[in-house]
Amino acid sequence: MSDSRPRRRFLARVAGAAGALLLAGCDRLSRSGWFPPILERAETLTRRAQRLVTSRKSMAQEFTEADLSPGFRSNGTEVPDDARYLAMADSGFADWVLEVGGLVERPLKLTLAQLRQMPARTQITRHDCVEGWSAIGKWTGVPLHEVLARARALPRARYVVFHCADPMEGTEDSKYYESIDMDDAHHPQTILAYALNGAPLPIANGAPVRLRVERQLGYKMAKYVMSVELVDSFAHIGGGHGGYWEDRGYEWYAGI
Ligand SMILES: Nc1nc2c(c(=O)[nH]1)N[C@H]1C(S)=C(S)[C@@H](COP(=O)(O)O)O[C@H]1N2
Numbered sequence: 001m002s003d004s005r006p007r008r009r010f011l012a013r014v015a016g017a018a019g020a021l022l023l024a025g026c027d028r029l030s031r032s033g034w035f036p037p038i039l040e041r042a043e044t045l046t047r048r049a050q051r052l053v054t055s056r057k058s059m060a061q062e063f064t065e066a067d068l069s070p071g072f073r074s075n076g077t078e079v080p081d082d083a084r085y086l087a088m089a090d091s092g093f094a095d096w097v098l099e100v101g102g103l104v105e106r107p108l109k110l111t112l113a114q115l116r117q118m119p120a121r122t123q124i125t126r127h128d129c130v131e132g133w134s135a136i137g138k139w140t141g142v143p144l145h146e147v148l149a150r151a152r153a154l155p156r157a158r159y160v161v162f163h164c165a166d167p168m169e170g171t172e173d174s175k176y177y178e179s180i181d182m183d184d185a186h187h188p189q190t191i192l193a194y195a196l197n198g199a200p201l202p203i204a205n206g207a208p209v210r211l212r213v214e215r216q217l218g219y220k221m222a223k224y225v226m227s228v229e230l231v232d233s234f235a236h237i238g239g240g241h242g243g244y245w246e247d248r249g250y251e252w253y254a255g256i
């Protein structure tokens with residue numbers, strides 16, 4: 001047991017160095033449009049080190065009300081440029097339904113009111129964005145495992161894909177999306193959040209519902225979630241890498 005400690009410290013340092021490289025940020029990377037091979041290697045190393053150092057079942061740190069950031073900034077899309085979304089926002093998301101489908105026994109359509117009646121979890125956590133900022137916020141929502149239990153995932157389901165409302169490049173087929181595996185989907189802190197700091201989720205932060213997957217980086221936390229799809233592979237979705245930023249070179253498992 002004690003033999004593994006120096007190795008763990010070494011891996012943690014390697015992971016830290018790789019993390020620093022990631023601070024280059026979504027925007028800069030997407031503008032430059034190329035990825036230095038060193039960054040890809042560092043990311044692979046981060047993932048390997050991460051898997052060795054932390055268990056996938058461990059909990060992310062939770063904080064107290066005293067730790068809350070004064071405000072929770074918005075990043076990426078602040079208002080989806082989508083007519084259907086804007087119409088739903090106008091009526092307080094009364095017509096919004098979360099569709100749950102794909103590899104499930106019972107496809108679901110859940111309204112916001114129905115989600116709010118389901119078992120809820122509140123957690124105060126720190127959000128880390130690769131662009132180099134962090135914020136602590138209080139999130140309330142339905143644990144994703146509650147939704148999956150109702151939909152009854154088929155045994156061959158391996159990933160949960162979140163389809164969002166916001167078009168990223170002005171076209172219908174480039175909307176933001178993300179995916180996580182079944183381990184993270186069943187983690188107690190993985191929630192579909194509808195409230196931030198005790199108030200309904202603001203549009204800037206993903207109204208009416210956004211994903212929180214607390215042991216990963218900010219870009220995994222899909223905002224404006226419209227549907228949840230269980231799949232056995234994400235090769236056929238978007239660019240095939242499991243997320244909007246992943247299709248542009250980001251690591252799929254963005255462990256912190
Ligand atoms: N649909 C959607 N989800 C998204 C984004 C986005 O642009 N669109 N940006 C991601 C990034 S990079 C971060 S850091 C967080 C920002 O969440 P916030 O706007 O609540 O700060 O949302 C993530 N989820």
Ligand SMILES: [Mo]
Pocket residue numbers: 026075128129130131218219
């Ligand atoms: Mo981010």
